[in-house]
Amino acid sequence: MTGAALALSVRGLTKRFGTTVALDNANFDLRAGTVHALLGENGAGKTTMMRVAFGMLRPDAGSLEVNGTVRRWRSSADAIAAGIGMVHQHFLLVPAMTVAENVSLGDRGFFRGFDPRAAADRVRRIGAATGLVLDPAARAADLPVGAQQRLEIVKALARDAKILILDEPTAVLSPSESGELYAWLRSFAAREGAVVLITHKVREALAVADEVTVLRRGRAVLSGSSKTLDEAAIIAAMLGGAISTDKQDSTAKKVPGAPLISLQHVSVTDERGVRLLRDVSMEVRAGEIVGIAGVEGSGQRELLRVLAGRLAPDAGEARIPARVGFVPEDRLRDALIPTMSLVENLALKEAGSQHGTMRWEDYSTRAETAVREHDVRTSGVESPARALSGGNQQKFVLGRELEGSPAALIAENPTRGLDIRAAVHILDELRSARASGVAVVVYSSDLDEVLTLADRMIVCFDGRASATPVDAAAVARAMLGLAS
Amino acid sequence: MTFFTRAVRSQAGASAAAALLAIVAVTFVVMAAGYDVSRAAAALWDGSFGSAYSFFSGTLQRATPLIIVGLAVAVAFKAGVLNIGAEGQLLSGAAATITAGLAMSGWPAWLSIPLELLAGMVAGAVWAGIAAVLKRRFGVLEVISTLMLNFVALFGVSYLVHGPLQEPTHTYPETLRLAASARLPLVVPGQQLHLGFVLAIALGVAAHWYIRSTAGGFRLRVAGEGPLAAASAGRVKVDQVLFGAFLASGAIAGLGGAVQVTGVTYKLYELISPGYGYTAIAVALLARLSPFGVIIAGVFFGGLEAGGAGMQRDAGVPAGFVYVIEALVILGVLAVDRARTLAAERAPRVMGETEV
Numbered sequence: 001m002t003g004a005a006l007a008l009s010v011r012g013l014t015k016r017f018g019t020t021v022a023l024d025n026a027n028f029d030l031r032a033g034t035v036h037a038l039l040g041e042n043g044a045g046k047t048t049m050m051r052v053a054f055g056m057l058r059p060d061a062g063s064l065e066v067n068g069t070v071r072r073w074r075s076s077a078d079a080i081a082a083g084i085g086m087v088h089q090h091f092l093l094v095p096a097m098t099v100a101e102n103v104s105l106g107d108r109g110f111f112r113g114f115d116p117r118a119a120a121d122r123v124r125r126i127g128a129a130t131g132l133v134l135d136p137a138a139r140a141a142d143l144p145v146g147a148q149q150r151l152e153i154v155k156a157l158a159r160d161a162k163i164l165i166l167d168e169p170t171a172v173l174s175p176s177e178s179g180e181l182y183a184w185l186r187s188f189a190a191r192e193g194a195v196v197l198i199t200h201k202v203r204e205a206l207a208v209a210d211e212v213t214v215l216r217r218g219r220a221v222l223s224g225s226s227k228t229l230d231e232a233a234i235i236a237a238m239l240g241g242a243i244s245t246d247k248q249d250s251t252a253k254k255v256p257g258a259p260l261i262s263l264q265h266v267s268v269t270d271e272r273g274v275r276l277l278r279d280v281s282m283e284v285r286a287g288e289i290v291g292i293a294g295v296e297g298s299g300q301r302e303l304l305r306v307l308a309g310r311l312a313p314d315a316g317e318a319r320i321p322a323r324v325g326f327v328p329e330d331r332l333r334d335a336l337i338p339t340m341s342l343v344e345n346l347a348l349k350e351a352g353s354q355h356g357t358m359r360w361e362d363y364s365t366r367a368e369t370a371v372r373e374h375d376v377r378t379s380g381v382e383s384p385a386r387a388l389s390g391g392n393q394q395k396f397v398l399g400r401e402l403e404g405s406p407a408a409l410i411a412e413n414p415t416r417g418l419d420i421r422a423a424v425h426i427l428d429e430l431r432s433a434r435a436s437g438v439a440v441v442v443y444s445s446d447l448d449e450v451l452t453l454a455d456r457m458i459v460c461f462d463g464r465a466s467a468t469p470v471d472a473a474a475v476a477r478a479m480l481g482l483a484s
Numbered sequence: 485m486t487f488f489t490r491a492v493r494s495q496a497g498a499s500a501a502a503a504l505l506a507i508v509a510v511t512f513v514v515m516a517a518g519y520d521v522s523r524a525a526a527a528l529w530d531g532s533f534g535s536a537y538s539f540f541s542g543t544l545q546r547a548t549p550l551i552i553v554g555l556a557v558a559v560a561f562k563a564g565v566l567n568i569g570a571e572g573q574l575l576s577g578a579a580a581t582i583t584a585g586l587a588m589s590g591w592p593a594w595l596s597i598p599l600e601l602l603a604g605m606v607a608g609a610v611w612a613g614i615a616a617v618l619k620r621r622f623g624v625l626e627v628i629s630t631l632m633l634n635f636v637a638l639f640g641v642s643y644l645v646h647g648p649l650q651e652p653t654h655t656y657p658e659t660l661r662l663a664a665s666a667r668l669p670l671v672v673p674g675q676q677l678h679l680g681f682v683l684a685i686a687l688g689v690a691a692h693w694y695i696r697s698t699a700g701g702f703r704l705r706v707a708g709e710g711p712l713a714a715a716s717a718g719r720v721k722v723d724q725v726l727f728g729a730f731l732a733s734g735a736i737a738g739l740g741g742a743v744q745v746t747g748v749t750y751k752l753y754e755l756i757s758p759g760y761g762y763t764a765i766a767v768a769l770l771a772r773l774s775p776f777g778v779i780i781a782g783v784f785f786g787g788l789e790a791g792g793a794g795m796q797r798d799a800g801v802p803a804g805f806v807y808v809i810e811a812l813v814i815l816g817v818l819a820v821d822r823a824r825t826l827a828a829e830r831a832p833r834v835m836g837e838t839e840v
Contacts (some may be wrong), residue, residue, distance in 0.1 A: 308714055328716055335717050337710030344702075351706050351718035354699035400717075 002421075003066065007032040007194040008053060008084075009164050013062030015048055015218075017429040021084075022048040023059070023403035024218035032067075034442040035185055035195040037226070040215035041238055041419040046198045047089075049215065050165045054086045055079035068165070085156025089167040089198075091148050095141035099123055099134045099151055101160050124480075131184065146177040161298070169197065170204065174295055175447070175479075182208040200420065202234050203448065205407065214238055238420065256455070257286030261307055262408050266316035268302045276302045279316070283409060284439040289430065291454025292443035295479050299463040300443050301412070307441055308410040308457040320408075325401030327394075327411040337396045339387035342378065343367045345385050346400050347459050366403065375397030375425065391422025398429055408439040417448065427453060448451060493774045501772070502816030503784065506809045514805055524801040526674070531794020532787035538794065540675035545788025549574070549760045554767035554778040555691050556608075556736035562695065562773050563729035564654070564708035569615060569630025570737040571761025572637035573608040577738025577822035578641065579641055580607030581745045582659050582752040583649065585666040593665040601742045602665060608738015611637060611729045616730035621722060622696045634761065642754050649752060658753035668747040678747035687736070704729055756757040763789075766814050785810060797836070819838065 008030040015023040023045045040046045051057045053064060053274050064071050069403060073079050076086075091100050100119035120136035127133035132150045134143075140151060156164060163186070166366060169176040186208065189195045199205050205212055206226050214222040214237040222229070223239035256329050261284040268277040277299045284290050284307070292409050294300040305311035306318055308326035317367030328334035336345050346367040366383040376396045378388055385393060394414065401409060411430060415423035430453060444450040451457070457468045459478035468478045503795065515521045532543050554701035567573075583601035588596040615633060618624035644650075645657045652660070668678040695701035706714040707725040714720040749756055767785055771777030788811045792806030 194714065209640055309720070331712075333712050335713055337713050339709055340706075344706075348701065348706055348713065348718045351699070351703050351714060354702070356699060357697045359700055360697075397717075455685060472586040 003120065005032050006030065006065065006315040007079065008051060008196070011063045011065075013064075015052060016060055016168070018369055022051070023062075023220055025062070026215065026218060026220050027223075028213055028220060029223075031195055032210065033189055034210040035189045035208055036196060036201055036211045037197045037209035038213050038215065039199060039202065039234060039238060040318060041200065041207055041421065043468050044215040044238070045218040047167055048218075050086065050167065050196060050198060053079070054165060057084075069435055080160060080161070081231055083160060083162040084165065085153075085159060085161030085163070086165040087149065087152040087169060089165065089285050091147075091170065093140040093148060095139070098136065099140060099143070099154075100136035100137050102140050102151060103136075103155050106155075106159075122158060123154065125131070126157050129296075130154075130157060130188070133157065133390060137455055141381065145172045147180075149173065149181065160400065163187065163192060163196070165198070167195040167198045170199070170201070175476075176295075178204070193246060200238075201446075202231050202381060204240075206231060206234070211478055230370045233379075235420070237325075238285070242383075256288035257437060259283040259285050260321055261375050261441075262319045263306065263313075264315075264317040266306060266313040266318055268299075268306065270315045270468060277313070277465075278398050280306075280442040280465045281316075282360070282458060282465060282467075285436045286407075286439050286443055287434055288455045289440040289442055289453050291450040291457045292441060292460065293447060293450055293457060293468075293475050294443075294460030298324060298479070299465070300459040300460040301341050303460060303465060304410050304412050304441065304443055307408075317329055323404065323406040323408075325406040325409040327397055327401055327409070327414050329412040331390075331397050332386070332394055334391060334452050336385040339384055340369065341384055342376075342396060345396070346370060346403075348398055349403075370396065370399035370403055374402075374429065391418045391425075394422065394426060395429075399427060402429070402438075405436070406438060408441070409433055409443045413445055414442065415446070447472060451475065489824050495711065496777065497775070499770050499772060499777070499781070499817060502820060503813050505814035505816055507811055510805055510809045513808070514801060515567070520799065521803045524795050524799045526805075527795040527798035527801070528788075528791035528806075530537075530798065534790030537675065538790060540672050542678040542790030542794075543783060543787040544677050545550075545682050545786070546789050547782045548681045548684050548747070549744050549757075549774045550764055551779055551782035552680075552687060552740035552743060553737050553760050553764035554771065554782050555684075555687055555762050555775060556733045556740065556776055557768035558771065558775060559603035559691065559736060560729055560733035561707050561768060563704045563726055564711065564729050565617070565726050566627045567612065567630050567733050568729060568765060569612065569625060569633050569761070570733070570764050571738075571757060572630065572634035572757065573611045573734040573737035574741035574744075574757055574761050575634075575637040575641050576611040577741030578609040578752055578756055579644055579649075579737070579741075580744045581602055581742040582662070583748065585662045586649075588659055588666060589663045593666065593669075596666045597746065600746055603740060604738045604742025604745070605735040606738070609735040610691065611732020611738070612730050616727050616734075617680050619730070620727055638754075641752065641756070645753055656753075659751045662746065666746065667750055668743065676748075680743035680747040683739075683743060685779060687739075688775045688779045691778075695775065736762075740764075756775040756804065763810065766810050769817055770813055772817075800825045 006029055013023050013026045018162050025051060026045065028049060038046045048057065052059050055076040055078050065247060071082060088452045094105065100116060100123050102122055107387060114168050123136040125133055134147060134151055134154060140148065143151065173181060185195045190322065197209060211393045212224060212229055212234065213220050214234055216238060222234065248321050263280055263282050266277060266280045267275060269275050271459050281305060292300050292303065302311060306313055309320040332338055337348060338382060347363045355385060364381060370467040371378060371381060374395045376392050377400065378392060389395065414426050430440055430442060442450055442453055451470060451472060454470055457470050457475055458465050459468045459475055461478060461481045470477050511521060514524055531538050532686060533539055551572055556570050559566065579601045581604040583594065586818060588599060595768060610750040611633060615626050618629050619626050649659045651658060667827045668680055670676065670678050671682060678699050695704060703725050707717055707722045712724045715722050744756065745752060767778055767781045771781040788806040788809060792803035795801045796803040
């Protein structure tokens, strides 16, 4: 495949935002007929490079070739006309409009009326030709997230895109949806086009892509065929060799302590009467990490909240220690108040139990301690939580929840949206919490992550929780409801 | 950075800038309408801050209900409860106060005055409580229920002064006047400023202390700013906090009505409130929901209303222009807030971990 023509070629690309250099003389070659993974930590310049290629940003220096011709975009419209389509990490759909209307949006011609039947036919035609089947009359807001992504791709295909750029496409997808998407992308590339896949998931990139390019600090530091590169080399290139992910886990205790959390026949029913948890019994002991896995909507969300004492079961008995830390998935909504200072966000932890007056000096000292001990990069504890980057917000949340030696810690997707460096830090913190005798429960939608952490695994399926060996194949079967 | 943009960076500066711009804008309108601007300005000043009489008996007396009811609105808004029914809560407070005051005629002042104020607060809390229960039980939006209850209260007062509470001769649609012992004492010799103003200031200080320094005040703020985080990370019973804030807001607004009846009108009639409950929303927003800010904004609006009356009397410029100022101030504050939010969203984060 190496001899194939270049669909897209980027040479010497430089882009600055103020004093930040996002791209520094970067090169990138996409061969026709291939899937090419663009890897790098957050901030490495992946998205910036592809936004330049898509005409959303103008480069400060460098050139762009499409199918061997030098091109210069005035706007994305030029890039679209040249056959480039981009699916953004955050979908750009009009929720209230139908699938057909979303696809037709952006058609040229001010006076040409919208023809619903023709638009619906077009959606069906693309579905028949490519296998991306959608109901043209469905409202975008009602589509599940995987179908919204299909719609984004169909939008690009409706404009005859031959080069597809997808920015972190699997961040919102379940494992089976990711698999389907990847299979489709491979067939699309083989059939007629080429695909750029922006991702930070190394394993997925190696599995799906023909070629891999790694960006670090705005430069392409590694490029080659996925058959010749291995995971370690790619991670080393992404991180500059600073961190090893396969660190020897010396904190694991062989003998866990006394049970601190215990659930007996716990059930949870939502207000519509749907059983979300059915007869769950489990315990968590001091000094162990219990990993939770489950396909989205299998009851793990409710199980974690019961374990954290944030949700009272409708039936059964839950014995939860008074001091239990909780790191929820959506930190800006459920863990932090973005407009408030770090001091206030630390005090938030005790907002429900405090009486009398608030001792702000104490909270200030405690916030400073948390910031220092957990390596939170901030201009000060009085700055609002929203001024911190995602990784530092998460370090602060974890520091707050670990403060005052809690008996247990429940973490839900604790590394979501973080770059590898911050994620490694968070995982290390969870291990050292275990070492100091905390009963730790971790759910992650990244199965590899939870498997490397866990001493025991519990898999949720259809509201039930069952113990499973710490083994990828066994856990994957249990997640699909198959007997192990 | 210009002086203006720097001023807008601070909360108080932004409010002051909005107020100043509103006044300037209205000045041009007054000029364009053909009025003598310098005469109008002089009359406005004389009627509001220009003399001891206009300051104490005009501005501060009018500021009193605005401050108290402004605090009521601020407490609710802080908790994220959009209580725009302060007008109705004030009216029910006024009605309860007059009922209690007339029933206690002949009682000593130290007994009857606290009981009158208490009656007003209870009635205000009950009136707000209707909307609070509707919200908690059935999820009825308080913006709608409180607004509707304003009209119910307005017609309720009308019924009372035409019916059961009407003075015995049945000539005027109003109640009997309170006995001297049931009235709030005046606090500045020779002026009509009553004890209610002192109460308003004390309430502002107390509200500031409560919100800033107590656990309950902190719960109020976190429930308003981040209800989901408050419930999850802080285990705050957000429903309860909102309910409490709603009732407290109603009680304070009811106190505003009680103070107006016992300090100024001494009787109940249909137009006892020229929309204090609505103006108080403007006061609270201009103050950015800060209790001290409410005191300052309340005096500013009180001065505008007192001065507006003087302007109409002495310069023939319609007092309506000051309401235009009030409205423009609110638009200005909202515009500045929006601009600030947008600027915050665009601002770079501290560490370069965001995707660029």
